Amino acid sequence: MLYGLVLDSARDGIIFQYGSNVWKRVIHELKLPSDTFDLFTHYNDQLLLNISECLVDILREGTRDTYLHFFGQDFFRYFAKLDYDKVFRVAGRTLRDFLFVIDQLHDSNRFTFPHMRHPLFHVTEEDHTGVTLEYKSIRRGFTHYAMGSLTGIAKRFFHEDGMRLYIRDDLSTNEYTHVVLWLQFDNRSHQPENLISSRSLPDVTCATFFKISPFSILMDSCFIIRYLGDNIKKVFPTDTILMGRPLNEVFRLIRPNIHVEWDKILSYGRHIVFLMDNRLPLRVGSTGKIRLKGQMKYIQNKNMLWFLCHPVLGSADDMISAGLHLTDLSLFDNTSELLVTNMRRSKEVEEAFERQKVCLSQLEQAKSELSKYHRQNQNILSTIMPKHISLMIQSGIPVCSLCESYPLVTIMFTYIMDLKMSTAYLKPIEILEVLNTIINIVDSITDRFDVLKVKTKMDASYMFVAGLHDRSNVILDSLEMSRNLFLLTSDDDANEKNPSGFNPTEIIAYLSLEILHASKHLINPMTRKPFGIKIGFHVGPAIGGVVGDPKQQYCLFGDAVTIAREMMNTGEIDRIHMSHAAYQQLVANRRFVIDHRGETHFKGRNGSETYWLTSVNHSFFTTSINRTKNLSRCPFSGQLL
Template sequence: MYGLLFESIQHFIQLDYGEEAWQQILEHAGIKNMVFTTHKIYRDQIMLDLAASASHVVQDKTSEEYLGYFGTCFVDFCASYGYDKILRTAGRNYRDFLIGIDNLHETIRFSYPKLKSPSFIVESEDANGCTLIYRSVRQGYTSYVAGQLSHCAKKFYNVDVKVTLKENVVKNNRTNATFRLEFDNKGYDHVKKAAICPEYRTVLGATFLKLFPFCILFDEKFVIQHVGESLANLIGNVTKTKLEDHFSLRRPLFDFTWENILSLQKVIFELEAVNKFELPQNKSSSSKKSSHSKKLLLKGQMKLLKEWKMVAFLCTPLITNLEDMQKMGLYINDLNMFDNSREMVLKGWHNASQLEHRVDQQVAASKKIEENLKQQEQWRRKGDLLLYSMMPITIAKRLKNGEDPINTCETFDCVTIMFCYFVGFDEMCGRASPLQVVEFINNVFIVFDDVVDRHKAFKVETLGDAIYMVAGGVPDRQPGHTERLANLSLEFVEKASAFKDPLSGTNLQARIGMHIGSIAAGLVGRKTSQYCLFGDTVNTASRMQSYGEAGKIHISEPCKEYLQDKGFIIKYRGYLEVKGKGLQTTYWLEGREDEEELHNKLIQTDLRKYTRKPPR
């Protein structure tokens, strides 16, 4: 399937749904960063995958409805390539257009030589429409075809058509479908009126064969009766033999029967030689006979000659350049003078190399674009990671979607704040070199950052005097944030003790304080914006840290009330005069209870809850 079809889909998806939706569709279809090129061949399955992915991403149509939409996209997109002129002049009315669809495919075959076009035949018609047979080597595209048929009628002939799929059978890996097209069939009345032709004398067979040097006359039993002079020179004496012994039907995609031939007299046929013919060569040839490397392909029209009770296949060899002629054993003089055979061969020879070069350039350019898009995607990920390290992911995504930073400012009723300070860090800075200090604190923060990610908390900031601030429940309002920060704090104390002072060798000790309450939060600053937290809760958590002790976790009373009966070991510290806060009741968070102890405690709690005292 040529890239032109996929380019039409890309163009209108981007136009109707936006670039972001198109990228999501590509990613869901498993072809992220795919760049389609007009003359490149792609897998047929890709279009079906795009339809399913579009339905999944946009969620406004089914996959079959999207295939119909893709069909209309292709019709509109072809207009930008100039094919609308061909479609508008294909017939006087929509009926003529339907009869000649196969011929339209043949018209564009020279631009797209590997085209695997379907075949159409108007099986029957009446004043209210027609029955159309559709044959294709592809499966699953009936909705796509229906979209094209209805849109062509409206766009080029101003006719409203109702397309109904009556039958769809897959046989020998080919689609055999029957459509009923309901429309005002104005052209049907003109067909019923037979044209009045004057009487002429019967043309002699010899004259007929001279007029059409490439022709085959065969009877109802498909026995070859006569062959044109040029074709006879090419394939030898094949009269009185069966047509199917020498040729197979390549197009249209219908059974090669007498009835189908009579009903398809306005459709272009292609017959391909079954075997390679061995012909005498010119005198300069070193061998007397040679088997040509390319099979003969004949293209033309089937016409019934009633007086002779035969069908004449009026054809010409399908040749695109001089190289094809040599492979088939043909010469310029063999070709017809009354059609464009000679001109097409010579022009094809002249333009083929330029066209091939341009196609190669286009394919190379598309590959380069794909590589650039992949590289761009890698840098985008790196940029996202850098951005997410500066602010919460949810806030960063809101900014990427164009939201004003001021809208990120909001209040939170319940947030857990934790401050961690490394005891003795100031003294270490006075003794160690700057490089030693930076290397040491960097190693500690890398470990702590890992812990924060695992507990799904938010690292607010790190200050120069080795203070590490973490928050839970902001900016994402999630339940259980106090428990997660309690577990995180316990792990901080454990992880910190594994680090040693680079000079003294003593173990590092963390001093931690926790508090819960309400805050305000939002992005601050235009340059190097930072997501900051404000409020008395932040100050109280900081005081819990500064009034704590090395290697311990100091928590406020609200924290204790929230964590009790949650499996944590909490000990009463006492009353403490806190600067700016007055007398405060505080506690130590010392660890977690083991599973058995926690289980027994929960049982005792339940017993106290449901056991009543007996009446006196």
């Protein structure tokens, strides 16, 4: 599991490098429950890998490892924002020094991140041109994240812009990652060890040696315990034999995760923090537990290892579990002071933690409500303008730049006959009921089609447009707008309401037939008969954009709008009238029955051939009913046509 700190640094890096629109796409594609991560909450390791793969799909460049490397390198910029970078600035005077203390830095964070399962970085060789560094982790797939982290550290804190990083060997298995890295940089600060031939101090007796270090273990090359510090002896029962026993019978090595072998311990012992706990029961009982943390020191003239350690204690409960007292601890460090302070403040911390849990719960509830209202806002906007336009407005793109030129769209006008005259004789409540019925019926039909209802007037006339969602031929106002449009939309949007892939004119044709069919249920309260309806549509170029501030409205302009309106005006009641351009878009696939009307004259224009859309072609999209009759159904709604 990963702490949210790592994931939130990736989120911040995406926004910093690629913009907030890309992060919104990631949230949408991965269906993330929130747009941020809690720093101290555990998340699945796979989530960071999924985010990297999602970026490959969105940005159409690089690989998963490319973005993992970027996340690792950018982590320290994010760390600096949280004011955590000071610990790295004092960790080592040079990059070489820092590489030797990475494991200690990870270990020092055990109070802040108590469940952190950090990787192991171990320098095995070095010369004046660089170092060989082994990287081990229980996580699979994070090698390039670690490499990016090393690159980021070198550049940000040690100004090693010329450092080169290579994978020398990959010893990974199905259980863990083990990679040998070569870091090439100016390592002239490295000085080979010099052996001192003459002794300047007298020998130290064994009694003095262990009096100074009461928490220490001395073992030979076979890892047989030869001596124990007095304070370690105290925690075990007096009748438990400890001397002369193998180390792994008395203690269990927790970290590093290696087999207890002489050569490995000598190699790791120079700069890796070792952590062990007891296998044998303690004096306090079988539930007692003591953890010892420290460094392995090689005593060359005796060919022995000295584990110089101290107990890991975070609270009074840890002391009770280990069977230790304050008098057993060193007077020269702050362990005793920390324990006493923790005892005094533990209740305050618990109360603060409970308050934090309540606040986090309220925060999650507020985020959930905000997300719900945000979705409602998106739904409202998508009913009055194209979805991609509404997303761009919400992302902060200036309204004045939202202008698109459509080479080919299909525009349809409908008009409810006699409604205006009938309202003169109806009561206000009756007028509202009639309008509400008409609008609800038309909207319920429109919602199933990939069209935009551009205008609705109180005389129940409508303007519909299809083809705005097909942006393959859209001419955008600027390259920046083109980039934002690509990032905010996906191919799934276009297929959501048009799974069969009909062209925009076919969509309008199906919509017009269904509206005509539904108009039979729009009853005139005065005559008790259905209202008549006139429908007309045309295909042509148009320009779309958002106008108005602060009341924004999406409008469509162009000659095609005027011709589509004339198609409706010159049509007949309860018939669907279309232009020759629309006819050309429908005739190829033969999905509809079309009658030739003849030449029609418009105001201020020459005559033009027009047509009647009669019905769906029975040889297409038919459904057998009672095995005796074939009836045409709309492929969008299933309604009989």
